[in-house]
């Protein structure tokens with residue numbers, strides 16, 4: 001079984017981003033960048049499948065600027081076999097990302113695609129579902145458990161009311177939730193080894209994919225700020241404020 | 250303009266998230282219809298017909314939609330939705346699972362989690378864990394949108410839409426429903442509750458959540474948690490409030506033993522009144538709290554229960 005994982009280069013989850021004063025976006029100059037945490041979970045899951053003998057090859061793909069090679073290298077250091085960078089300087093919308101991934105799935109003959117459920121920058125939560133639709137394959141989104149059995153994959157999903165389990169024919173697309181696994185850290189020898197693993201660089205055009213979009217970001221503004229309130233001295237004072245000032249109880 | 254709202258329901262009843270979505274549809278303007286896809290879902294359809302301002306409820310009641318798997322429902326929505334300018338659903342796990350699949354079938358982008366309608370083609374949505382608000386415009390012929398329910402009030406239930414059935418079926422066997430483990434609770438649903446009390450890592454273990462439950466009982470509150478509390482196994486997954494969990498905006502949110510990481514704030518900072526109980530006076534949660542109590546939660550919670 002061949003597994004493809006999607007890796008997105010995003011701002012580190014613990015960086016507090018600021019909106020640019022001209023309202024065109026957020027300022028990421030010199031911000032620490034990382035693999036999207038959900039994609040890290042995707043890589044870990046793929047590697048566990050390989051270690052368990054269920055997967056033969058794990059390919060890590062990123063669509064993004066040349067610098068996204070760093071995140072691919074990290075995925076290689078964690079145990080992926082090879083990388084693909086689909087280089088683009090423009091920001092692609094999820095549908096375009098899904099079209100690029102579809103072309104790679106078909107080119108490589110992929111049996112299982114594992115993606116993050118959402119990127120922590122754009123928070124779209126779309127790519128996996130779109131890719132599944134384009135490939136006409138089933139989807140197991142927000143997975144907290146995944147098990148390959150007899151040519152199928154059983155996925156337990158985190159849903160609003162609890163959990164749901166579905167059985168999917170392969171090929172399939174799975175997207176990861178936080179509780180699927182705890183990603184390992186790359187060891188130094190593996191980081192060294194990863195430097196020798198191959199990364200192919202392509203363009204969307206090489207894959208014959210049109211990446212235009214009909215969505216325009218008109219402006220990006222900071223959120224309304226909440227001002228810090230007051231400290232109360234005791235539970236009694238708190239209850240009094242909630243009853244008589246805020247009138248919420 | 251004509252807008253198709255995808256109903257969220259469990260066949261037997263309509264989820265209120267549908268009513269929030271109807272309000273977002275009304276803000277766009279034009280005719281609003283609701284699609285109810287399920288099996289034995291007449292009761293849900295009758296409830297949908299009462300949503301104010303809705304012209305027509307389309308019911309696709311067939312065994313193939315029983316568990317509302319997106320592999321079956323997305324082709325139906327794409328088929329029915331072709332005749333509309335907008336397709337809207339709530340940004341719940343059901344809507345998030347379904348709508349991108351619909352958008353891809355229609356070869357259009359999808360706009361996630363809108364909090365404001367600026368015009369028929371222009372919407373505001375949070376990005377970067379709510380640290381930035383993007384105003385986006387789409388020229389797609391069909392606009393596929395998910396709606397953050399806490400940003401729109403529930404539509405009234407005094408309407409009387411016509412109900413018509415749709416016989417379209419989708420045969421698929423690639424995805425099979427195996428089972429469901431739903432949390433049972435007598436408490437209000439987390440995203441719709443007017444009071445939410447959440448516990449974090451400071452609770453130390455699952456048993457200690459009983460302290461929160463006693464306060465919740467007095468307030469008629471729903472119980473939530475930080476990711477740290479869920480990861481540690483104190484409470485189930487579906488309690489998680491935050492950027493990557495549930496978004497809540499109750500009248501009163503009480504955070505207990507929660508530090509206030511940006512990912513947690515993203516899920517609750519639109520609450521009307523925020524209370525924080527934390528023993529560390531430097532905890533970032535106090536920067537967004539209207540009322541902060543620096544105290545040991547194991548002392549404060551029993552006192553609070555007593556005082557209510």
Ligand SMILES: Cc1cc2nc3c(=O)[nH]c(=O)nc-3n(C[C@H](O)[C@H](O)[C@H](O)COP(=O)(O)OP(=O)(O)OC[C@H]3O[C@@H](n4cnc5c(N)ncnc54)[C@H](O)[C@@H]3O)c2cc1C
Nearest residue numbers: 006007063091092093094115116118119122124125126127
């Ligand atoms: C310089 C720059 C500026 C940007 N500005 C904006 C902006 O203003 N507005 C905006 O909406 N978006 C912006 N983006 C983000 C870009 O549009 C998103 O990559 C795209 O919309 C996909 O959405 P998502 O990552 O939120 O998808 P999600 O559906 O949330 O992603 C889910 C999963 O899909 C996979 N995936 C997603 N993207 C990639 C990728 N590139 N390569 C490999 N796997 C991937 C990952 O596994 C990820 O975990 C910008 C990106 C860049 C590089």
Ligand SMILES: Cc1cc2nc3c(=O)[nH]c(=O)nc-3n(C[C@H](O)[C@H](O)[C@H](O)COP(=O)(O)OP(=O)(O)OC[C@H]3O[C@@H](n4cnc5c(N)ncnc54)[C@H](O)[C@@H]3O)c2cc1C
Nearest residue numbers: 449450451475476477491492493494506507508513528546
């Ligand atoms: C990709 C990603 C997604 C995430 N998504 C979410 C999300 O959706 N929701 C979410 O919540 N987090 C999320 N997080 C995690 C987030 O960054 C924090 O790690 C998490 O919110 C911390 O939880 P906490 O506040 O309970 O724990 P901590 O940060 O450990 O805080 C515990 C607090 O309890 C206080 N405390 C301890 N003992 C007591 C006591 N006896 N009395 C009073 N106070 C006490 C401490 O002073 C401390 O402030 C995400 C992180 C990542 C990387």
